Amino acid sequence: MDRAARHRIARLYDNRLQRLYVRSKLANDPVYAATAALVGGSDLPLLDIGCGIGLLGQYLNAQGHLPPYLGLDHDKHKVAAGRHALQRAGLDAVMTLRHADVAELPSAQGHVALLDVLHYLSAMQQLTLLQAAARHLAPQGCLIIRNVLREPNWRFHATRLEEFFLRTSGWIPGGAQHYPTASELRSPLENAGLDVRIQSLRGRTPFNSYLIVARPHR
Numbered sequence: 001m002d003r004a005a006r007h008r009i010a011r012l013y014d015n016r017l018q019r020l021y022v023r024s025k026l027a028n029d030p031v032y033a034a035t036a037a038l039v040g041g042s043d044l045p046l047l048d049i050g051c052g053i054g055l056l057g058q059y060l061n062a063q064g065h066l067p068p069y070l071g072l073d074h075d076k077h078k079v080a081a082g083r084h085a086l087q088r089a090g091l092d093a094v095m096t097l098r099h100a101d102v103a104e105l106p107s108a109q110g111h112v113a114l115l116d117v118l119h120y121l122s123a124m125q126q127l128t129l130l131q132a133a134a135r136h137l138a139p140q141g142c143l144i145i146r147n148v149l150r151e152p153n154w155r156f157h158a159t160r161l162e163e164f165f166l167r168t169s170g171w172i173p174g175g176a177q178h179y180p181t182a183s184e185l186r187s188p189l190e191n192a193g194l195d196v197r198i199q200s201l202r203g204r205t206p207f208n209s210y211l212i213v214a215r216p217h218r
């Protein structure tokens with residue numbers, strides 16, 4: 001995505017800090033491009049769990065992919081900012097942001113995205129959510145998870161430091177609860193009948209981030 005497109009999306013948000021965050025996130029983090037590569041060209045609905053300010057939907061639209069999109073998040077301020085941005089972009093008729101907890105998933109089946117959300121949940125909540133997300137996949141659907149994984153390296157500690165600032169700044173009230181290992185994610189997904197692929201995805205960030213892609217056996 002070029003600079004002009006990043007700035008166009010950032011201008012949809014009212015708050016100066018959010019505009020800074022959006023520009024930096026779109027410039028440095030490959031997670032939205034990786035998601036677009038997996039769901040682009042598909043008509044299946046996309047459920048974006050823990051959608052924050054709805055940046056994934058904005059990115060997909062800017063890249064010419066407009067799947068039926070439903071984002072949900074329990075932070076009402078982020079949902080309000082995301083809805084306002086959708087209205088400004090004229091996307092509120094085709095994309096929806098809902099104030100809801102991860103425990104309150106709608107029934108539609110399609111693709112599911114869980115980008116940088118799992119570690120804000122307890123180990124038990126993560127397991128329950130992974131099982132629910134697997135049930136939300138259509139036969140041709142794709143579960144896209146991006147998360148920090150617990151590993152003994154400096155990147156993991158850099159991520160924990162970042163999470164400390166996210167919590168104390170109020171960006172993520174409550175903060176991180178449990179950092180999963182790769183096998184804590186792989187096992188429940190494989191037990192749900194999914195093929196699982198895990199690869200590093202950190203772009204120009206120092207964080208210990210991975211992309212986990214799970215699909216029904218074909």
Ligand SMILES: C[S@@+](CC[C@H](N)C(=O)[O-])C[C@H]1O[C@@H](n2cnc3c(N)ncnc32)[C@H](O)[C@@H]1O
Nearest residue numbers: 050051052055073074075101102115116117120
């Ligand atoms: C780091 S942000 C990621 C936002 C978005 N997925 C993205 O990548 O642009 C994590 C999001 O998860 C949300 N979240 C954390 N726990 C949640 C829960 N129990 N229910 C719904 N959303 C939750 C937070 O409010 C926050 O917006």
